[in-house]
Amino acid sequence: MRYLPLTPSDRQEMLATIGVPHIDALFADVPEHARLPGPIEGLPLHATELAVERHMTALARQNTVxxxxxxxxxxxxxxxxVPASVDHLIQRGEFLTAYTPYQPEIAQGTLQMLFEFQTQVARLFGTDVANASMYDGSTACWEAITMARRVTRRGKAVLSAGLHPHYVSVAKTMARFTGDQLQTALPTLTGEPDTDTLIAQVDDDTSCVVVQYPDILGRIGDLSALADACHAKKALLIAVVTEPVALGALRAPGEMGADIVVGEGQSLGVGLQFGGPYVGLFGCSDKLVRQMPGRLCGETVDADGKRGFVLTLSTREQHIRREKATSNICTNSGLCALAFSIHMTLLxxxxxxxxxxxxxxxxxxxxxxxxxxxxxxxxxxxxxxxxxxxxxxxxxxxxxxxxxxxxxxxxxxxxxxxxxxxxxxxxxxxxxxxxxxxxxxxxxxxxxxxxx
Missing domain, CATH: 3.90.1150.10 (Aspartate Aminotransferase, domain 1)
Known part of the structure; x- marks a missing residue:
């Protein structure tokens, strides 16, 4: 396919159609202080390949490894x-180049891997079911909040003071477009999480309480009383796990009554990588499964009675459901999910x-x-x-x-x-x-x- 750039008249016609005067207006939601006033200082408009390699290498050397x-x-x-075998296996061509497994007859390997991944996450979280991964931990947290709103038909979420502030920030950004009311607080330098304060905030308008386990200060609390308080008000308890290795020693949130458990899977199989890509984890109870966002792989048998794998309960936007979709996130971080699953299998x-x-x-x-x-x-x-x-x-x-x-x-x-x-x-x-x-x-x- 040839590259056909837009002409000035093409641009003007497109801008007129969506009702904005110029291209800069498309960035109105980006704070002015975050916008570049011009080309990046010190970066030439063009350079040779060798010069670019040297420049990027010099920049990389400024990082502390x-x-x-x-x-x-x-x-x-x-x-x-991360064992070396993890990187070796995920770079196999059949995994590295695999795309969304919409045709199960030619994607059995990918589907089986995702099915195994879901099983591992569900057992780790203590939930009945888990999906085939999300984009990352923070967006998985937000998806859980919107899922709670769909289930309870309420619009107020209580966010624990111990929830990672970056997760809170993502939720606040997304809530601007949904109208959800987020009740937040700052942590205090105390040895134990303040569960009683959270319980006191749960009322008849609460869709969910979001609590991190362990929390941002590293504190560990029993979630059972909080889960009971949420359920007494017909609200959901969402537990966020940013360090899944902790669940090798701690009681799983689902076993303490959490309805939805989400988290970041980076600790297993995925390096720090200067912030990404990472992999979001998402599990819930059976009764909520039809409201769970993302992709879900299931096990079945074919016409000959042989074991096989398929996509099931798929309600994502790529299936042309648009506003009926449970999620607008278009990736499940499949390769990182594979790395997670391989590391878990090796352990x-x-x-x-x-x-x-x-x-x-x-x-x-x-x-x-x-x-x-x-x-x-x-x-x-x-x-x-x-x-x-x-x-x-x-x-x-x-x-x-x-x-x-x-x-x-x-x-x-x-x-x-x-x-x-x-x-x-x-x-x-x-x-x-x-x-x-x-x-x-x-x-x-x-x-x-x-x-x-």
Missing amino acids: AGEVPFFLGCGAYRHH GEAGLRRLAGLNHAGACHAADRLATVPGVELITSRFFNEFTLKLSKEARPVVRQLADRGILAGVSLGRLYPGEAELANGLVVAVTETTTPEDVAVLADGLTEVLS
Whole structure:
């Protein structure tokens, strides 16, 4: 197909049809401070291929590689060891080039993989069913909120103070177009999540309560009482899991009464990759399955009685359902879902539990060691592999100073909640199986020096 650019008259006709005076008007929803006033400074309008390669390599070298320094970043994106076999298998041609499996007779491999993925996610979350993945954790969270609205026919969602602020931000952005009322709050530097406050907010207008498990400060709470309170008011409980490895040690949200469980699957099979692509996880109870967004693969038998796989309960927009579709997200992150499934298969149940144990043990060692540093207070009383420290100084400059020393010390709450003075000294530290005792010692020494 030849590339046929638009002529000026073509553009004017298209703009007139949709009722805008010029192309810049299409970007009216983008804040002015976020728009480029012109070409990027220092970037030539054209260059040779060799010059571009050198320029991009020089830019890449400015990044700090997670595996080359003591690394304690978390808050929804975690550094875990991904076996080499995962990348080897997902790069096989039949997987790497596969597209949406609308023709089951030629897509049995993809459909079977997605069916296995769904089974793994459902067992991990403690739900009856799971879909074939979503775009990422934050958008899966929003899809759960809209699903709760469809089920309950109510428009108020209560978002826990412990929900990741980026997830809250995505929900707020989308709610502008749906009219959903989102009730939000800021976290406080306390050792336990405030479940009683959440329960008190549930009323007859509430569609759902959204709670993160473990939450943004690493805190772990029992969801059973909250689930009972939601169900007493005919509302749904949505649990968000940003660290699925935690469920190798913790009780699954579905087993505590969560109606919908969503999360981010990046920890298993998918590297940090500077923020993406990631993979959203979505599970729910059987009674809600027809309102579940996304793609669902099912097992059946063919005319000869042989086992086979098909798409089932497909209500997505690609099936020409338009406004009747349960989702407007056009991808299920299939390759990342495959990576997740391969990693889970390699681990098995015993391996996942052992991996979770290594994470928790490492985090306990780090928390005990860092709590001995003058000017450091351990806030989180119960945690998996992530906990919050309160420093004697504002955390953001401390993190920058440690980064200059080659230590990625964690995520400052001042970065997540800018302008909130009560959270400014908070530092969230994550420890995984890739963190060594030597890394912890380096961080402790660095904090001692910077806080003195």
